[in-house]
Amino acid sequence: MDIKIKNLIKKYNGQVIFNGVDMVFKRGLISVISGPSGIGKTTILNILSGIDNDYEGTVLGVDKEKISYVFQEPRLLDHLTAYENIKFVLNKKLDFDKIEETINKVLETVELTEYKSFYPNELSGGMKQRVSIARAFAYPGDLILMDEPFSGIDEKLKMQMMRDIKKLQKKQMKTIVFVTHNMEEARFIGDEHYIIEGRPSIIRKQVK
Amino acid sequence: MMSSTTQSNMARRIKTPLVILFYLFIWELGALKVSSSLILPSPVETIEALLELMPKEVFRLSVATTVVRIVSGVGLSMVAGIFLGIASSMKKQIFYIIEPLVGFLKSIPVISVSILILLWFDENIAPVAVCFxxxxxxxxxxxxxxxxxxxxxxxxxxRVYQVEWIDILKNIYLPHLSPYMLSGLSISIGLGWKSTVTAELLSSAPYAMGRMIYNSKIYLETTDLFAWTMTVVILSMLMEKIVKCLIEKKSRRIRDGHKN
Structure with missing residues (x-):
């Protein structure tokens, strides 16, 4: 079943952000939501993930226990290594033997195998974000939400990370909802593309 | 070549005894000037009195009883303080109830608390209650x-990754809280000694350092009074150091727990 948002009405500080919006995210694809800053892109992800419950409307096809989230900042725990940070979200979700295998596999895909025992303060900004991407793909979910994961990362690294995400997505066939304000990123990574504009916002679907 | 950390450690190791010697020297000068051990005994006289007291059974029993009272009082306040501190941050209603009580307890003089508590509890429990x-x-x-x-x-x-609350507590709250709790505990140990000894003095609790200080005062044994006070200071500092070491070790274990 695809993920559907139906008749979404969302107000923030008395201002109407969405007034009866519908969206569909197809299973196994990367759907990109783009639009200017402050338009409500992250709000959509927060509604899908359950972080934001203050809205009217319906969200269908989302199992709250099977969601991964790559935030704008890596949100790693400083006293845990890259490996342990991923293990932190996998404890009791996977069998003990499977945990190590899963983590090693994702770390290999994002080319961080050598850095698995490094602590966040020993990693660069880009590496930390790659750990958070690896964490999202290691998690046994079916939906990955990504909120501008490349902000503050240089072009060369960004391309490499986008390729990592595509590679992991092709392997695992997970559904990804990717938020960005960068149109180039949206075109490169997305299978489907929604553009949010105006206030209250309207959503246009762009055909690839 | 010595690293700057080694140098600063060495400097601290030399500095501390020098500072202690400086104050002992000032004390000695004062004692010489006053030249009456009834008013101000010298450091040497105090240490002699302490060495004389130490082998006595009453000294060992008084020290042990006072230490047990302090450990009980501080321990209970740790359990209640941490539990209610966490609860207050989660439920505003609990915060509204506890906050004025804490404000009241912070400003009330030790002597008033001690006298009030002595009206309600016996002399064995009162020092623990005051300390708490x-x-x-x-x-x-x-x-x-x-x-x-x-x-x-x-x-x-x-929460998005559905991590269990016990893992959130262990991996996010506890590593963050441990320095706060450590600092709270370190303040409490000093306060615990002061309040317990004061309450013991007022309650005339049997086998208590506070009672021994009181006895020294009424029998005009100023040297003993200084020796008991010195014992309180040394034990208070020692307890603070031991607890700090234990907690730091424990926090390190919590932090490193996931490596195994």
Whole structure:
């Protein structure tokens, strides 16, 4: 079943952000939501993930226990290594033997195998974000939400990370909802593309 | 070549005894000037009195009883302070109930608390109760402050990934809270000694350092009074150091737990 948002009405500080919006995210694809800053892109992800419950409307096809989230900042725990940070979200979700295998596999895909025992303060900004991407793909979910994961990362690294995400997505066939304000990123990574504009916002679907 | 850390450690190791010697020298000068051990005994006289007291059974029993009272009072305030500090940060209603009580306990004089508590409890329990009431505020305040400064974004991340609350507590709250709790505990140990000894003095509790200080005062044994006071200071500092070491070790174990 695809993920559907139906008749979404969302107000923030008395201002109407969405007034009866519908969206569909197809299973196994990367759907990109783009639009200017402050338009409500992250709000959509927060509604899908359950972080934001203050809205009217319906969200269908989302199992709250099977969601991964790559935030704008890596949100790693400083006293845990890259490996342990991923293990932190996998404890009791996977069998003990499977945990190590899963983590090693994702770390290999994002080319961080050598850095698995490094602590966040020993990693660069880009590496930390790659750990958070690896964490999202290691998690046994079916939906990955990504909120501008490349902000503050240089072009060369960004391309490499986008390729990592595509590679992991092709392997695992997970559904990804990717938020960005960068149109180039949206075109490169997305299978489907929604553009949010105006206030209250309207959503246009762009055909690839 | 010596590293700057080694140099600063060495400097600290030399500096501390020098500072202690400086103050002992000032004390000795004062004692020489006064030249009456009834008013101000010299450091040497005090140490002699202490060495004389130490082998006596009453010394060992008094020290042991007072230490047990302090450990009980501080321990109880740790349990209550941490539990209510966490609860207050989670439920506003609990905060509204506890906050004025903490404000009241912070400003009430030790002597008033001690006299009031002595009206309600016997002389064995009263020092523990006084210690508990005075040590509770810093532990509660520090835990509450720690809870409010924890990185909410990391909690949000853990919740999205359905991490169990015990793992969130162990890996996000505890590593963040431990320095706050450590600082609360360190303040409480000093307060615990002061309040317990004062309550013991007022309650005339049997086998108590406070009672021994009181006895020295009424029998005009100023040298003994100084020796007992010196014991209180040394034990208080020692206890603070031991607890600090234990907690730091424990926090390190919590932090490193996931490596195994």
């Amino acid at each position: 009431l005075l040590c509770f505020p810093p532990i509660w305040s520090n835990t509450f402050q720690g809870m409010n400064t924890v990185d909410k974004k990391k909690i949000e991340m853990a």
